[in-house]
Amino acid sequence: MKPAVFIDRDGVLNAMVYDETHGLLDSPRRPEQVEMIPGAGAFLRSVKAAGYTVIVATNQPGLAKGTLTETELDTVHAELSRQLAREGGSWDALRFCPHHPGPCPRGNPKYVKACECRKPAPGLLIEAAREFGIDLAESWMIGDGLVDIAAGRRAGCRTVLVTSLKWSLAERFLNLADAEPDFVAESLAEVQRLILDGRAPDKQRGG
Numbered sequence: 001m002k003p004a005v006f007i008d009r010d011g012v013l014n015a016m017v018y019d020e021t022h023g024l025l026d027s028p029r030r031p032e033q034v035e036m037i038p039g040a041g042a043f044l045r046s047v048k049a050a051g052y053t054v055i056v057a058t059n060q061p062g063l064a065k066g067t068l069t070e071t072e073l074d075t076v077h078a079e080l081s082r083q084l085a086r087e088g089g090s091w092d093a094l095r096f097c098p099h100h101p102g103p104c105p106r107g108n109p110k111y112v113k114a115c116e117c118r119k120p121a122p123g124l125l126i127e128a129a130r131e132f133g134i135d136l137a138e139s140w141m142i143g144d145g146l147v148d149i150a151a152g153r154r155a156g157c158r159t160v161l162v163t164s165l166k167w168s169l170a171e172r173f174l175n176l177a178d179a180e181p182d183f184v185a186e187s188l189a190e191v192q193r194l195i196l197d198g199r200a201p202d203k204q205r206g207g
């Protein structure tokens with residue numbers, strides 16, 4: 001049994017994209033929209049070198065909503081992979097949830113359904129753990145959203161919320177049931193010091 005670093009994609013490995021049509025932040029849909037967050041590749045390289053299996057776990061409900069195709073998703077992942085490699089980083093596996101519970105009027109019926117893999121459900125993590133022989137209790141889930149933390153907790157991993165929110169503001173979110181992370185970090189560099197050197201960020205949340 002091996003330990004893993006499970007990691008969210010949007011907002012953690014790559015920047016979100018501002019969608020002018022809908023006025024909100026969304027996932028990149030085209031390769032030219034992919035912008036790796038600096039340091040993300042170096043982070044993956046360092047945890048892999050330390051023996052962690054790296055598994056990206058991402059909700060991609062655009063597939064269910066009909067706003068994203070499998071081909072587009074593939075091209076985005078190819079570009080992200082290329083950018084991570086510039087810093088020597090890579091993932092061992094990438095698992096995505098294509099579903100949305102609906103209603104999605106113009107969606108892809110194949111993917112509009114309740115499922116067990118859409119975070120905060122832990123399905124992506126648990127399935128990958130089975131496939132790769134991962135010890136979930138020795139593993140970490142890293143994300144910038146409460147759904148990431150909830151999924152990690154339900155899978156039995158230690159959890160780190162990566163956020164640039166002020167601590168006082170973050171704390172309000174953290175108090176929500178079932179989504180309190182073990183640690184809060186401002187950057188993947190801080191997460192790296194936590195996982196590899198046992199140095200908790202200043203604002204430690206239990207552990």
Ligand SMILES: [Mg+2]
Pocket residue numbers: 008009010011012143144145
């Ligand atoms: Mg995210």
